[in-house]
Amino acid sequence: EPEVTQTPSHQVTQMGQEVILRCVPISNHLYFYWYRQILGQKVEFLVSFYNNEISEKSEIFDDQFSVERPDGSNFTLKIRSTKLEDSAMYFCASSDQDLGNTEAFFGQGTRLTVV
């Protein structure tokens, strides 16, 4: 069964460093997303991406964050100058349609710990 894969599963970084979280969406999907969940809080939307550009982003997704689809298979989230409060589980997701009744397929998440 096709699945979304994320690497690494756990990333520890020092405050102020840059991290890149990687995702391989399902191969025939066209819509890609990043979400995050700070421990004990809700899963929050960060950004959606379609046709090589951001289609929607939340207020969390400021200049510290960027996304890229560098080739035909990877979808990355870059966090510059990490802060302690960036520590969270980051989920990548993809879907084949952008309809409200369509589910998204999620990866297993990358746990980012900023120390």
Add this chain to the structure above:
Amino acid sequence: GNSVTQMEGPVTLSEEAFLTINCTYTATGYPSLFWYVQYPGEGLQLLLKATKADDKGSNKGFEATYRKETTSFHLEKGSVQVSDSAVYFCALRGTGNQFYFGTGTSLTVIP
């Protein structure tokens, strides 16, 4: 705006017990509603969904009915198994791209 409020956990049940996890929502328009499940070490997996009022989603013995009058989408299962131990997330998707999730409810089923 859109939001989901989910029953707080953790929930611990004995095998074969009845499960209810409450979920209520606030939304503009007519959202679709979802339950996702996360088993240990895995990603969020779609458990079931309902796309309009009075629809019932069902899968693996779990059910949830889209109740517009009470803005609810409670998850139920008549007889839980140890293998159902996981974190359950209620979510809605409106006209935009975003899913709006609840905080998740951790379920542990003991033999």
